[in-house]
Amino acid sequence: MPEKQSVLTLITGADKGIGFETAMELGRLGQHILVGSRDKSRGFRAVKRLHQQRIKSDLMILDVTSAASIRAVADRIRNQFGYLNILINNAGVAFDHHESALTMSIETIRRDFDVNFFGLIQVTQAMVPLLLKADHAKIINVSSNMGSLDLASDPTSQFYNVSSLGYQASKAAVNSATITFSKTLAHVGITVNAVNPGYTATDFGGRFGGTQTVQQGAARIVSLARDLDSEVTGTFSENAGKLPW
Ligand SMILES: NC(=O)c1ccc[n+]([C@@H]2O[C@H](COP(=O)([O-])OP(=O)(O)OC[C@H]3O[C@@H](n4cnc5c(N)ncnc54)[C@H](OP(=O)(O)O)[C@@H]3O)[C@@H](O)[C@H]2O)c1
Structure with a gap:
């Protein structure tokens, strides 16, 4: 009998923070992890x-x-495995440190979009042909509650007075892409969902007062990724449940 194929999972920005914790937890569950990293030495340390x-x-x-x-x-x-089961678009940045939208440079906003949105789109487009080769496949987009338009426009929400235009708009765009891709890929059985990890004490979140542990930050991503048979698609959620778009 041919050997059963491992569940193969690519995580972008997986050499530290929430991405690395996700790699560790899904790896412990038996998934074969492809650690996306742009920093060779940090990437090697993560894989080690x-x-x-x-x-x-x-x-x-x-x-x-x-x-x-x-x-x-x-x-x-494609050459080494020939398929991919799970793509976790986790790499993310916030170059705008709560600057005023009136004075924030377009270059800063572009840099947020380059990684958070255009990067996510281009990685997704490149990986879909490999996801199509797997029996079960899913895409998980690591978004943020800062990208929720409903929360940003709700006077009772803690996000009503938050202004970080580049980051918020790029994560709102991630949510929009999640809805679009979920519908585009529904007929081929690839699920696409967005997750808010929550305020987490990483190099990224720590700057803004993030207090959750990386385990808490990774929990919702891991619960979606471990359930390969789930047909849930087109959702935005966090550990506490569903989030408004
Ligand atoms: N932490 C929070 O409170 C929080 C809250 C809501 C959402 N999130 C989201 O969660 C995700 C993970 O964040 P984190 O807190 O774990 O941050 P982190 O510790 O700073 O990790 C981010 C990862 O993304 C990578 N990355 C950045 N630009 C990249 C690029 N151009 N190509 C490939 N990788 C790139 C980073 O690598 P380099 O070090 O080389 O840049 C790093 O490995 C992000 O999408 C973030 O927006 C975080």
């Missing part, structure tokens, strides 16, 4: 730590803003 836990993993040097880098990773996955 996974190997120490006997987790099957490979380093994929991946800068989500580089078309050549994305192409090279897609080629390598």
Whole structure:
């Protein structure tokens, strides 16, 4: 009998923070983790730590803003494995530190969009042909409650007075892409969902007062990713449940 194929999972920005914790937890559940990292030495250290836990993993040097880098990773996955089960679009940045929308430079907003939105779109487009080769496949977009238009426009929400235009708009765009891709891919059985990890004490979230542990930050992503048979698609959720778009 042919050996059963491992569940193969690519996580962008997986060398630290929520991405690395997600890699560790899904790896412990038996998934084979492709660690997306644009920093070679940090990527090697991440894979070494996974190997120490006997987790099957490979380093994929991946800068989500580089078309050549994305192409090279897609080629390598095609040649080495021939399929992909799960894509977790986790890489994210916030170059706008709560600056006023009136004075924030367009360049800063573009840099947020380059990683959070255009990078996510380009990685997704490159990986869909590989996801189509798997029996079950899913895309999980790591978004943010800061991208919720409903919360930003609700005077009773803590986000009503938050202003971080580049980050918020780029994550709102991620949510929009989640809805669009979920409908586009529904007929081929690829689910697409967005997740808010919550305020987490990483290099990223710590700057803004994030207090959750990385385990708490990764929990909703892990629960979606471990349930390969789930047909849930087109949702935005967090540990506490469903979020408004
Ligand atoms: N932490 C929070 O409170 C919080 C809350 C809501 C949403 N999120 C979202 O959660 C995700 C993970 O954030 P985190 O808190 O774990 O942050 P983190 O510790 O800073 O990790 C972010 C990861 O993304 C990578 N990355 C950035 N630009 C990249 C690029 N161009 N190509 C490939 N990788 C790139 C980073 O690599 P480099 O170090 O090389 O840049 C790093 O590995 C992000 O999408 C973030 O928006 C976080």
